[in-house]
Amino acid sequence: MEPLSQPDFRKMGAEMLFFKGFKQYICNEMPIRLIKLPQEEFLDRDGVFFYLKGKLVVSNDHQDLLSIIASEMDVAEVTKTPDHTYADAKAEKYIQHSSLIQKFFKDQTPYAVLSHTWITPPEGKVESDEKEMSFNDTETIVKENSKIRIVSPRAKGPGFDKFKMFCHVSSEIYGVEFAWMDTICIDKPTEVNESIGSMFKWYSNSSICIVHLASTMSYNNVASDPWFTRGWTLQELLVPRRVAFFAQNWSPMASYDKHDGIRRLKEHKIAKVIHKVTSIAAEELYDFNPGLDRGIPSRMVWIAKRRTTRGEDIAYSVMGIFGVVFPTDYSEGKEKAFLHLLEAIMHKSIKPNTLSIFNYAGQSVSNRIHGTNILPSDPECYLAHHGPLNDFVHYAPLNPLNLGPNGLKVSLVLVFAVLDKSFSESVANGLQDGIPPTFTCLQNSHAKIWADERVVVPLLHNSAVDRAKFASHNCFVFGIWNFKDKKDEITLPDICPAFLLQLQVPTTVSIDLIESTGNLSPASKVDTQNVIVLKKRKDCPTDLVLGKADLDYFNLSYVECRL
Numbered sequence: 001m002e003p004l005s006q007p008d009f010r011k012m013g014a015e016m017l018f019f020k021g022f023k024q025y026i027c028n029e030m031p032i033r034l035i036k037l038p039q040e041e042f043l044d045r046d047g048v049f050f051y052l053k054g055k056l057v058v059s060n061d062h063q064d065l066l067s068i069i070a071s072e073m074d075v076a077e078v079t080k081t082p083d084h085t086y087a088d089a090k091a092e093k094y095i096q097h098s099s100l101i102q103k104f105f106k107d108q109t110p111y112a113v114l115s116h117t118w119i120t121p122p123e124g125k126v127e128s129d130e131k132e133m134s135f136n137d138t139e140t141i142v143k144e145n146s147k148i149r150i151v152s153p154r155a156k157g158p159g160f161d162k163f164k165m166f167c168h169v170s171s172e173i174y175g176v177e178f179a180w181m182d183t184i185c186i187d188k189p190t191e192v193n194e195s196i197g198s199m200f201k202w203y204s205n206s207s208i209c210i211v212h213l214a215s216t217m218s219y220n221n222v223a224s225d226p227w228f229t230r231g232w233t234l235q236e237l238l239v240p241r242r243v244a245f246f247a248q249n250w251s252p253m254a255s256y257d258k259h260d261g262i263r264r265l266k267e268h269k270i271a272k273v274i275h276k277v278t279s280i281a282a283e284e285l286y287d288f289n290p291g292l293d294r295g296i297p298s299r300m301v302w303i304a305k306r307r308t309t310r311g312e313d314i315a316y317s318v319m320g321i322f323g324v325v326f327p328t329d330y331s332e333g334k335e336k337a338f339l340h341l342l343e344a345i346m347h348k349s350i351k352p353n354t355l356s357i358f359n360y361a362g363q364s365v366s367n368r369i370h371g372t373n374i375l376p377s378d379p380e381c382y383l384a385h386h387g388p389l390n391d392f393v394h395y396a397p398l399n400p401l402n403l404g405p406n407g408l409k410v411s412l413v414l415v416f417a418v419l420d421k422s423f424s425e426s427v428a429n430g431l432q433d434g435i436p437p438t439f440t441c442l443q444n445s446h447a448k449i450w451a452d453e454r455v456v457v458p459l460l461h462n463s464a465v466d467r468a469k470f471a472s473h474n475c476f477v478f479g480i481w482n483f484k485d486k487k488d489e490i491t492l493p494d495i496c497p498a499f500l501l502q503l504q505v506p507t508t509v510s511i512d513l514i515e516s517t518g519n520l521s522p523a524s525k526v527d528t529q530n531v532i533v534l535k536k537r538k539d540c541p542t543d544l545v546l547g548k549a550d551l552d553y554f555n556l557s558y559v560e561c562r563l
Helices: 006-029 045-059 063-072 084-096 099-108 158-173 192-205 233-238 268-278 282-286 297-304 334-348 352-358 379-383 421-428 464-472 511-517 548-554
Strands: 033-036 041-044 111-115 138-143 146-151 178-180 208-212 242-246 252-259 262-265 402-404 407-419 438-441 447-452 475-480 489-492 495-503 520-522 529-537 544-547 557-562
Touching: 006 045, 006 063, 006 084, 006 099, 033 045, 041 045, 063 084, 063 099, 084 099, 111 158, 111 233, 158 178, 158 208, 192 233, 208 233, 233 268, 233 282, 252 268, 268 282, 297 379, 334 352, 334 402, 352 495, 544 548
Parallel strands: 111 178, 111 208, 208 242
Antiparallel strands: 033 041, 033 178, 041 146, 138 146, 242 252, 252 262, 402 407, 407 438, 407 475, 407 557, 438 447, 447 529, 475 495, 489 544, 495 520, 495 529
């Protein structure tokens, strides 16, 4: 047998690398299993790979890519007989980082996904045909000497009908060979964690997302469809390249198409409804990008108006929206799951928008959940605002925010102040109603301080008893977290969101003692938030730039606190 020439080695190596990369793509980027259409047979990732590999080998559509891979291979390496170690090492280098090859893989693996609200059993019935199809409704059979999985012949009911219509629409209207439906393609509970962590990616890689508005008969009742109130459907609206809406009877209603990164809604009538009921701005709906660049509070509002069957899913369903992933645990409860979401967001970056996580109003996280009460307990805390939610957040934190077991570590500029006597007298006389507390700064006569509707940290509960308690403690410290730190100076913006801290010792105590004894504590809570406005002269808002050497002159303190 004659030895292989170098070109033969190149061709053999390139083909091995190509199909290894193709299998990696299917395993990393596609759902655990898909429905093969029109047969309605279920294939796992290996089954999908071998089916598509066979099609590519016959069609030879990948030959041009093989030539590119072969031309880039190391001349010294390709003289060796390719083995798995060699292929694994080179596949990542030549294939995973090639946008051309990755696009080819994506184009070769089109699949449809279904976005829907689950069927609710009739009231008073636990077991009923009025339920979704599940993985338990599938079974393995032998066909042509091979084991395959199909839907059980005994399956029936509205869930089965929905499954059949989804498969029909995917195959006949959109011409895809594969489809994915959450209720029937996930083997619970063994695949739940992987599925939740990958859901965003799976919807993003789909070629079409089919939305079934099960309660919608016409455009007139689109706005009231429960689909717009469910947690998981948020990412299904924003992420896929193409979204098609179908009414209750599966008649087409509208569709989005994404070209060059921008989606276009063909039917403007339904577009207005979507904007209104979801509170999602047009630029986000048409050009959504995951992460923090467009602000945290505004995106929290989207999920605050939605509901999930399991409380934890409020946090889990938006991991992809914020570009984070964290372990799921359905025993931890809604509030703890939301805290884990916030923690993942804070650890992700040190952009200015990271600090906007504090721009909320409402109940802070419970002490039974965590030692800090600086973070919100629920996405609904971001609803209590008037005006843009990301206002007053100009600067990035000095370091990634560190959430430890006892609190949140954050750098602050401290301003000392006393509660104005007029506010205390108003509370005592029962006249204070909706009037924000006002403060006098002890350090800088040019600074005016008052509590504003744009809440950062809740100050006080709404009851008269709590307001009176608040008024009786008149010495406070404002911890400004939105400032710019350079080598020799600190810049405080004209409007400074800040934590309100209650000082438990006389103001004459040194800052060092306050830090060492831990006598700074979050103040009592209120349904308003605290915003400091610093002005050099009346009615002339100006950023205040302080040289670090001047901090003593202004008597402002710059510390790192754990709250």
